[in-house]
Amino acid sequence: MNKFICNTCGVQTESAESAPEHCSICTEKRQYVSVKGQSWTTLEEMVQSAAYQNEITSEEQGLLSITTVPSFAIGQTAYLVQGENFNILWDCLTYLDAPTIEKIKALGGIDAIALSHPHYYSTQVEWAETFDAAIYIHEDDKQWVTRPSDRIIFWSGETLKVAEGFTLHRIGGHFKGAAILEWKNGDDGKGVLLTGDIVRVVADREWVSFMYSYPNFIPLPASTVERMAEQLDEIRFDRVYDAFHRIVLTDAGAAVQRSAKRYVDALNGVLFKT
Template sequence: MLRGITQCATCGVEYDAETLPSVCPVCADERQYLPPDGVQRWHQPAEAGAGISVVEVEERLFALRVDGGVGIGQEAKVLVTDHGSVMVDVPAAITAAAVEEVAKLGPMRAIIPSHPHMFGLQTAWSAALGDVPVWIARADAGWLGRTPAHRHLWDGEEEVLPGVVAAQLGGHFPGSAVVHWGGADGQGVLLSGDTIAPNPDGRTTTFMYSYPNRIPLSGAVALRVADGAARFAFDRLYGNFAGAILGGARDAVLTSAARHAAWTGGEHDDRTGPAGMPG
């Protein structure tokens, strides 16, 4: 399942081994980063030595937590429904044991990376789980370094399975997406990637063009993204790392976007001190 695949050692995104670019385009973009020494390094996935734990974070929702390996350490989620499972975001690692555990959760119906940083080893996971369709936002398809054998290009909003809807809200990337699921309790769960990122306080979110390079989205875009998410009812929100909001998440997204817009629009500049040293 790893034949023909090479990864960027920095971001973990897969590429065709025979057509490697001189530098990883994902890392060369200002939303990511090249190594400090500027040297592109490639990695063979079979040599990663990573471990993957499949952890239930709430009923019928599982996190794939990677220990070791390469890349930025994203945490994929697998939601399980009566109609099959959906993987949201993709690890930059794969092991036979993790594939076996995920397969036991039920037939995988779709793999949905929220944006190009989350492509990981998506073609390997697709093949290992039975040639699962990989949902690629049409707006972001140009970032593919390896084209999935079973690719589903999509735009806007689509129902993935009954009770599971994928929606492209943009912002971080033009095709940046979230996945809404009713949840086992019916209260609603939003798997937000980092289209909307939960903050460490567990009560607020942020909206960024680049997370590692600290480039914020404008207030107008943050409000647009939040309004797009608020079309759905959801009590809980999970990002693409370990962060989450475990109650009142829809309201938290809206109030966080308003706060973001106020700060980026200069509303609170009076809190930041004098413009310069006194003459």
């Protein structure tokens, strides 16, 4: 019996004697199946290959980024956020090995894992079992869980206070249950949002964007982006970290609002003529 991992998205399945024919995450229109075809690995195979390592980097006081080198699957960044006697892992990575475990335990371990959306579920149960942590996923994305666990807490509603200083907000968009993490004490108390790619920082770091599917270039409706912008306008934050280590360093709240307007104007045909 193996817990197979899709090589394209990095999400792990529950134990099975043979690999599934298809990855349910990748066959859905927001993701894709590799042009080389469906292929699988396991965490044990990845560790035994000695091809990967996780780099843990301090981003600011109380925030560390975790990335797998070389990049695997989607290649997202996870973040370890340190609160008052409470550490939360924002989004997750597929690769987990002994050096990573040792480093994170030295940093105080992980008390909770919170996920933005299904593309980053990866080996979340492996991480949760290793660090004795709960997993928080919005109930609207329950159908996408490929490895069930009693550690998963399916939360409901629009907000959830996970611990002092940490609040999850369901803002939808990319997925119905798509969530972001508000870290109230981040950026010297000015507030930080960790957004996965529910809110994606663009190339110049002064703007953000929103998409239904990034690899397939499917935009969100204007009305959805307007609603998301209204919800985000109610949160106090000065900085945004996205899933690919891009950061809006200052005045991120204003950047989100002007970006949402630009996006809507583009969809409505008033931003440009071409």
